[in-house]
Amino acid sequence: SIGVTLYPQDGSDAGQLMRHADQAMYSAKQAGKNCFRLFDTVLANASKVQLESIDNIISALKQHEFVLHYQPKVNMNTGAVIGVEALIRWQHPERGLVPPLEFLPIIEGHTISLELGEWVIGTALEQIKQWQTIGMHLPISVNISGYQLQQGNFATRIAALLAAYPEVNPSYLELEILETSVLHDISQVSATMNACHKLGVRFALDDFGTGYSSLTHLRRLPAQLIKIDQTFVRDMLEDADDCAIVEGVIGLAKAFRRDVIAEGVETIAHGVALLQLGCELAQGYGIARPMLGTNIPQWISNWKADESW
Numbered sequence: 001s002i003g004v005t006l007y008p009q010d011g012s013d014a015g016q017l018m019r020h021a022d023q024a025m026y027s028a029k030q031a032g033k034n035c036f037r038l039f040d041t042v043l044a045n046a047s048k049v050q051l052e053s054i055d056n057i058i059s060a061l062k063q064h065e066f067v068l069h070y071q072p073k074v075n076m077n078t079g080a081v082i083g084v085e086a087l088i089r090w091q092h093p094e095r096g097l098v099p100p101l102e103f104l105p106i107i108e109g110h111t112i113s114l115e116l117g118e119w120v121i122g123t124a125l126e127q128i129k130q131w132q133t134i135g136m137h138l139p140i141s142v143n144i145s146g147y148q149l150q151q152g153n154f155a156t157r158i159a160a161l162l163a164a165y166p167e168v169n170p171s172y173l174e175l176e177i178l179e180t181s182v183l184h185d186i187s188q189v190s191a192t193m194n195a196c197h198k199l200g201v202r203f204a205l206d207d208f209g210t211g212y213s214s215l216t217h218l219r220r221l222p223a224q225l226i227k228i229d230q231t232f233v234r235d236m237l238e239d240a241d242d243c244a245i246v247e248g249v250i251g252l253a254k255a256f257r258r259d260v261i262a263e264g265v266e267t268i269a270h271g272v273a274l275l276q277l278g279c280e281l282a283q284g285y286g287i288a289r290p291m292l293g294t295n296i297p298q299w300i301s302n303w304k305a306d307e308s309w
Contacts, residue, residue: 001028002036010039030109053106057090061116065091068123069290070140072299073261073283076271079305082281083139083174086124087290088116109147117148118157121173125165127293128172136297141174141204146183149175155195162199170200176227178206186220193222204261208249218256226253230264230284237269250279268306275309 003025005017012020024039031037060066070084090098107113124140131138148154162170175196183189193203204225205217218226228249236243246262253260262274265284274282288299 001025001033003028003039004036005039010041053103054110054112057103057107057116058112060090060092061112061119065093066116066119067091068120068127068293070127070293070296071283071290072288072296072303073141073281074287074303074305075280076275076282076305076309077280079303079309081138081300081303083141084296085141085176085283085290086120086127086143088120108145113145114148114151117144118161121158121161122164125161125168125173128168129165130293131297132167134297136300137172138296138300139172139174139202141176143176143178143206145178146189149177149189149192150183150185154192155199158196158201159199162201171202174202174204174225176204176206177221177223183217186216190221197222215252218252218258223258225259225261228260228262228279230262233262233264233270233274233284234266237267237273243273246274246279247277250277254278268308271306271309 003021003023005012005020005024007017010017010020020039024037027037028035067089068086069089070086072081073083073085074081088100088104090100090103092098104113107116121142124142128138128140151157158175162168162173177183196203202225203221203223204227205221205223206227207229208218208226217223226249228246232242232245232249236246250260259281260279261281261283262270262279263283265271265274265282266286268286270284270286271282274280288303291299
């Protein structure tokens with residue numbers, strides 16, 4: 001790994017030049033080693049802002065500023081609520097409720113993302129336990145990044161989190177893998193998933209159909225559930241190509257004997273079209289928006305599937 005800085009473009013003294021070259025070398029290491037990187041003053045300033053943001057997120061985790069909202073998942077045909085998906089929010093003291101896309105990409109690949117990921121799983125298990133005390137048994141699915149899943153101790157960490165909640169059946173925890181090209185070693189990921197299966201945990205492939213390696217993932221990763229990406233579902237009523245993709249994913253899931261769920265169901269018409277294609281499971285704003293865990297029991301007691309479903 002080689003770091004390079006150029007003088008006089010990098011108008012610094014000798015000590016700073018060395019530090020900048022060292023910083024560029026660190027970037028080369030982060031990029032996978034066996035390469036070189038040039039020091040970029042603009043990039044360095046952006047990195048400084050990012051590091052400040054990471055510090056804010058670390059502080060927010062310590063200050064208990066993160067909360068989970070839950071979006072129901074239903075069987076449109078039977079009307080049954082089959083579970084909920086946990087979605088993280090940042091309850092910022094000044095900015096209010098901050099959505100995940102505004103802070104999760106900042107910490108991608110950083111250690112704090114692992115801590116936050118474990119916090120989400122632990123909080124979800126606590127919520128399952130709380131619901132059980134009122135006689136409600138509802139599975140929760142949690143999103144996990146490829147970076148988190150590929151940690152060598154992932155299965156051990158999941159076992160430790162489950163051990164802290166012995167009253168919770170592990171099958172009530174489902175881990176949704178965001179389908180992405182960062183899953184480098186499919187064999188290792190598959191072995192990790194099988195180790196988690198032995199603990200009783202289920203897996204889903206999230207955002208299915210958006211990546212170049214969908215078929216490889218479907219064939220080699222032992223996930224019980226396939227999620228059809230909401231971008232295809234939302235436009236399936238107007239776009240014949242999107243509708244064909246949705247139909248194709250449903251067909252693939254059935255061919256591989258996997259369950260399939262559609263996200264992004266925003267209208268009754270979306271649900272009707274999905275049922276006609278053979279997809280019964282769904283979630284989306286047309287069913288329910290994400291809500292606090294305390295609001296889920298009341299929502300379930302009032303929920304009824306549309307008659308046309």
